[in-house]
Each structure stands twice: as structure tokens, then as C-alpha cells.
Amino acid sequence: MSNTIKIAEKYFELSNQSNMGEIGKMFSDRSTYSSADTGVYLGIDQIINMMSNFHASFSKLSWIVKGIKELRPGVAEIDFVFRGITKAGQTVENPGTEYVIVFDDKIQHIEVRSK
Template sequence: MNSLQIAEYYFQLSNDSNFDEITKLFCQSSTYRSGKGELFLGVSDIMSMQRRYHGLFAKLEWQVNSVTETKPGIVHFNFNFVGETHTGERVEYSGLEDVVVYGGKIQHIQVQRL
């Protein structure tokens, strides 16, 4: 898979909360900056954060509005998030996400909420 395909696959897996397959896309030196500014280092730290976040919701979906590879290995997404908590509260926000792919693995993700 090329960088664009890996990044798009990551979004698909995230919508399915498929943590086993998401884990395979990262490496020990991967980093992730959340939309709240939190920084996570390494696949274990990243996946722990993702499991906690997904666990807040009974249903969730990232809807991709646009995706472009701005430079080789750097994929930029414009997205909307829609989720429903376990108590029925609806959570919605929009954001930008950059996924940096190198050597077939996600090296870095940076999320910016709008």
C-alpha cells in the first residue's frame, strides 16, 4: 500500500474500532498529537489512548470530507466526527488530521479540532 492508501485504511479501521489492525500500522517510534494537544509516544501509548477514546462512545464515525497527499508521505484529511455516548449524548466536531507515513508505517498523526 502507498501512503495515501495506508492513511485511508487507518480511517476505515478507526470507524470499525479495529484495534488489532490499527496497531499493525504504527511502530515503536510513532507519535500522535490529539486534538486536545496531548502527545503520545509509541504504539502502546497510542493504542491505549485510542481504546479509552473509543470506549467513551456507543457509536462513532469519522466522515472524511476531503483527503490529499500534500507531500510524499504526508496525507491531510478534513473530517467531521459524530459520536453517541453510552448515555445517548450526541458529540460532533470537525477537524483536520495529518498522517505521516514512512517505510509503510504511520510515523506521526496530528489532529486539530476546528
């Protein structure tokens, strides 16, 4: 298993635990994050702030990985289904694809695409 795949899997594992402290260690100050649902972010502080707010809006959430592959060195493609229950009690289920780009053992970029 490649290091890129290991890092992407760890990121999803930590996301399912809402472990912002450990997730933050996976990024650099130059990392970027892009999602049509949440916006575009630069650096650890912006990314973790967005993620913390997103996680806080749910009483329960998880990402179920349906498939993961390395498209080319440093680029992982993850097919997933997001499931959550909002604080208001609404059930949410959204499939998507996430691209995790890794360089020097840090996540350089994440792009989330809804299906």
C-alpha cells in the same frame, strides 16, 4: 493513488470499525500521536491505549472523510467530521483536520486539529 493516501484511508476505515488490533499494526514503537483533545503519545502501546479508551467512551462513533490529499510525499491531510454518541447518550459532532505522516509503510505521526 499514492501509498500514503492508501494507508491514511485504511487507518480511517479501521478506526470506524474500532479495530485496535489492525490499527496497532500500522504504527511503530517510535510513532507519535498528538491531539489537543487527547494529548501526546509515543509508541504503539500508548497510542492504542489512548484510542481504546476514547472508543470505549462512545456507544457509536464514526469519522466521515470530507477530503484527503497528499501535501507532499509521505504527508496526507484529511478533512473529516467526527460523529459519535457518548455512553451517556450525548451526540457529539466535531469537524477537524488530521495529518498522517507515513514512512516505510508505517504511520510515523498523526496530528489532529479541531476546526
